[in-house]
Amino acid sequence: MPKRLCRGCSEHLCKNCSERFGCPREHLYLVVDDWSSGYNIRKINLSSGSGEGAVQCLPPGFMNVEAERGVSEFFTSAFGTKIMATHPNLPEFPVPIIDLDRKTILPGPETNCPAHPIYFPVGNKVYALDIGTFEVCHWQPNPTFSPLAENNWRWCQLQRPLFSRLRICSYAVNEQKQTIFVSIKGDTVATFSFDIGESMWERYGQWALPFNDRGYYDRDLDGYVGLSKDPESLGYLYFCDMTRTDTDSRLCPCPVVERSKVKVFNKNPAEIHLSATLMYMHHSKFCIVECVSVDDVKADQALHELSGTEASSGSIYMYRVITFTIRYNRRSDLKVKNYRVQCYKVPREATSELIHEDPVAFWL
Structure with a gap:
């Protein structure tokens, strides 16, 4: 059966299509450590992107999580619309499970991956690979679900991989x-x-x-x-x-x-690329959150051109949110299409450690 396309944008699923077909809408969630006690989680609307994009302030925090700041690798998406924060030495819960739908934080089981974890969310499971350990966390929802019940969240040790965690380059x-x-x-x-x-x-x-x-x-x-x-x-x-x-x-x-024939990052010479995170949305559509710095006079000029407002001198950091689709043309070349950009100021309170690590972003 052929796939239905949106007449307006020729996408397999667009915002209007997902509403018409009864599919739940997904959102971009960005985690920033600009809260004095931890992290703010922000929900970003991607429907207003343009070819250029004016610099905006990030929306207010959707939720916040108390945890050590500047440690981005301990966040992962999990179990649908949830985020797991496996930070070491958390004051309250061994592993907070952030339920974005219910805006609640559930206590999850303690993990054995305290060093440099890599997470692989797969359905109702999350696999965690670290130095000397490989384990999986199962989520078993039931009608009488209690967040404190041990049988709802559990980590199980698996066969150790045939390689060193520190040699991993891609997955x-x-x-x-x-x-x-x-x-x-x-x-x-x-x-x-x-x-x-x-x-x-x-x-x-x-x-x-x-x-x-x-x-x-x-x-x-x-x-x-x-x-x-x-x-x-x-x-x-x-x-x-x-x-x-x-x-x-x-x-x-x-x-x-x-x-790809072209780079997906911005080519503005006034900007210095710092970090980026790629996310898969659906049907060959992707999202990148790139963090860039713009310095001194160039920062004033760039921000003035984009937003029409004056900017103070010194380093200014921005998140550039890029969405695009990938298609093959008639010559079987990989093409980047429907390129859209939104720009946001990184809050001054964000730590340097987080800014220089890949942005903590999820499409859920």
Whole structure:
């Protein structure tokens, strides 16, 4: 059966389509440590983006979480519209589970990943990989759900991976195939797969995924999309399909890699790129939250041109929220289309540690 498209924007799902088809609307949530006791969670409306975008103030905090500031890697999305904050030494709960729908914070179970965790949300599970440990947290909702009941939240230890956490360069999840892919670099380059059903690691190929950090599987493109953060290719999108072929080797051969023709980051010479987070929205549509700095006189000029207001001298930080779709043209080239931008001032209270780490952002 052919997929229905929105007549207005030719998207598989747009805001109007999702409302018409009865699908719940998703939002961009941005976590910033500009609260004196921790973090503010903000919900950002993406419907007003334009080709340029005037600099705006971030909306007021949607919720706040008390936790150590400047530690962004301990946040992950989980269990649908929830965010898990696995910060060490939290004053109240071992692991706060932030329910965005109900605007409540639930106490979750203590995790064994205190150093440099990588999280893989998969349905009603969250997998956590860290130095010397690999575990999964199950959420088992029931009609008599009690947030304090131990059987609702539980961590289980799994088979340790066949590689060091510190060598991981990129990763992705294919929920359709129930598989987690992790690439490493160092003395050797390789990609490993974790079969969720069999709960087993195996070597998948003698190559690495072409992007940095987290990539996403898109069913329409039938492949994986990620963002390059290497200096020589910073801002380009990379795509590969990772399809096994009928060969005598049990390893998957190196996939064909494609790169976008243009960079998705802004080319304003007055701006310095600091960090970025890529998110998958739906049907080949993506969102990037990029943090940039604009310094001294250039900052005054850039902000004045964008917003028509004067700016003080010194470093100014901005979040650039970019949405776009990826399509193949008639020549089978990967094209970035429907490019839209919104710009927000980073609150002065945000810590330098958070600004220079990848933005904590979720599309939920």
